[in-house]
Amino acid sequence: MTIFESTSEVPLGAETTFDWHARPGALTRLSPHWAQEIVEESYPPIAPGSVAQVKTSVPGTYGLVRRPFSSVHSEGPSRFSFVDELKKGPLSQWKHTHEFTSVAGGTKIDDHIEFSMAPQGFDVIDRGLTHYLEATFDARRKRMLMDIDFLESTNAPLLARKKGKHILIAGGSGMIGRQVAALFSTAGHFVRLLVRETPKFPYEVHWNPNLGILNPRDLAWADAVVHLGGRSIATRFTKHAKDEIWSSRIDSTRLLVETMRGLPEAKRPSVFVCASAVGYYGAKADEPVDESGPAGEGFLAEVCQKWEETAAGVEDAGIRRVSIRTGVVLTSLGGLLKLQAPLFLAGAGGRLGSGEQALAWISLDDVARSYVHAVLYDYVRGPVNAVAPELVTQAEFAEALAGHLRRPAWIPTPGFITEIMLGRDGAKELALADQRVVPEKLQETGYQFAHPTLRDCFDEELGGGA
Structure with a gap:
């Protein structure tokens, strides 16, 4: 058996620190994405x-290989x-004691872990895991500490x-939705999730936008939706896929909007924050564009325009509306980074296409925080670009990723490869899109980025890669 101990301090009282850990979403917010992915x-x-x-991630894989x-x-x-304590996993023993003690200026957190990864005689493996735990x-x-700073900034x-506040979230089981729900919950707000399947937990309520099923009382409960x-959208743009992409966004948004509009004025939520995407601006932008920029051309631009138009239907009912135009979300939990990083680790990574096209990106934490920012501040209205302030090209992205992984970036991915994977339209509007988008409104409304640069x-x- 090996013993690992870690001590840290946070600027909160012991009771508040314990309460934070005891709230839904604390494990999601606390877990480094490269170290573990929360299933439930x-x-x-x-x-x-x-x-x-x-x-949990296999040490040395940067979170790209995980085991239950x-x-x-x-x-x-x-x-x-x-x-x-361990119930099931790739260890023979695991017991983790978390203890919170009041000290001057805050709380001391003591983590005491007793573990054994391999049969007796394989101590070198346990020593390697100790380094990983550090x-x-x-x-x-x-x-x-990052979350505490954010909670303090939002009172x-x-x-x-x-x-x-009462926060009702549709899509809360997705990669972004989990983080949004966790941020609200650990801040002390009350969160309910709209789910399509039979609810498993008290905080879940059923809806089925395909069948038009949504209980108005669930929306009347909410201060914010x-x-x-x-x-x-990471798929080949076949006619069937396009129809599903369109209907899954427009029809579900219309159901939410019409149900909110049908509530008595005193029962209506005060704000509706709906997803959108930087695809609104089309696949080509010669100059940096902010929220005042015109809509572009292409399938995704049409989807985003109709999506935002549908969401704006709540405004006639006196409900504030925000449409979050999200860029490419970079996280080891999914999406572009999870797809490309293994190629770079294998020494086969490189730029997409010419490499000159701009990449409108944002970290997972920042896109989640942008939703919280939009809900909490009344002066945030209309479209909001959820992208990092650092503008980079695909070539610069490839160089930065290769540098972080200590690998070369010698092998570019030709445009025809992305066309095989995504189809001609999908490659043009996703992998090879040139989107020079800037977060004008987020910065104007005082948002502070957690991760403003690729580094x-x-x-x-x-x-x-521990």
């Missing part, structure tokens, strides 16, 4: 007998503590000891 948090969080299911790991919670040795807990500390109910639903983003999303 325990519910109630950290309650004795509850089980958390994750996919589940743990069961039990009571800790003191008032502000809890324990999780990197993981350093990243956990940074993530929690979060958990910290201000006030009642939180957030819509992140929609079929993935910041790669450090967060890929770690150092």
Whole structure:
């Protein structure tokens, strides 16, 4: 058996720190994306007998190879503590005790782990895992401090000891939606998720936009409605795929809008924040474009225009509307970065196409925080570009990624390869799109980026390969 210990401090009282860990979404927010992917948090969080299911990364893979790991919670040795122990996973033993103690200026967090990864006699493997745990807990500390700063900047109910808002989220089980829900929940707001399947947890409520099923009482409960639903666009643009991409966005948004409009004025949510995309501007932009820029041409531009037009239908009912035009979200949990990083690790990475086209990107944390920002501040209205302030080309992106992974970027991906994967229209509007988009409105409304540069983003999303 090997023992690992880590100590850190946060500028919150012990009770508040414990309460943060005990809220839904805490594990999602605390976990470095390169270290583990949350499959299902325990519910109630950290309650004795509850089980958390994750996919933990294999050391040295930058989060690109993961294995299932589940743990069961039990009571800790003191008032502000809890324990999780291995239920199933690639270890022979794991017991993690979390303890929170008041100190001058905040709380000391002690993490004590007893583990064994291999049969006796393979101590070198356990020593390697110890190094990996050191990197993981350093990243956990940074993530929690980052979130505390964000909560303080938004006067979060958990910290201000006030009642939180009621937040209803459609698409909350997706990659972005999980982070948005977790940010709201750990801040002290009350979150419910609209789900298409039979609800499993008390915070889930059923809807089926394909059949027009949505209970108006669920919308009347909400102070804010957030819509992140929609079929993935990372596919070949066949007629069937286009129809699904269109209907999954427009029809579901129309159902939400019409239901909110049908509520008595006093029962209506105050704000509707709906997803959109930088595809609104089309696949070609010669100059940097902000939210005042004209709509472009192409299938995705048409989808985004209709999507935003449909969402804006709530404005006649006195509901503030925000459309988040999201860029390419960079995270090791999915999307472009997860697809390209393995090629670079294998020494086969490089720019897409000519490499001259601009990449409108944003980190997963920043896109999630932009939704929270849009909900909480009344002066955020209309379209908002959710992109990082650092404009880069595909060639610059490839060089930065190769540098972080300590690999070459010698092998470009020709345009015809992306056409084979995505079809001609998909390649043009996705992989080879030239989108010089700037976050004018986010910056004007005081948003502070967590990861303003690619280097910041790669450090967060890929770690150092520990």
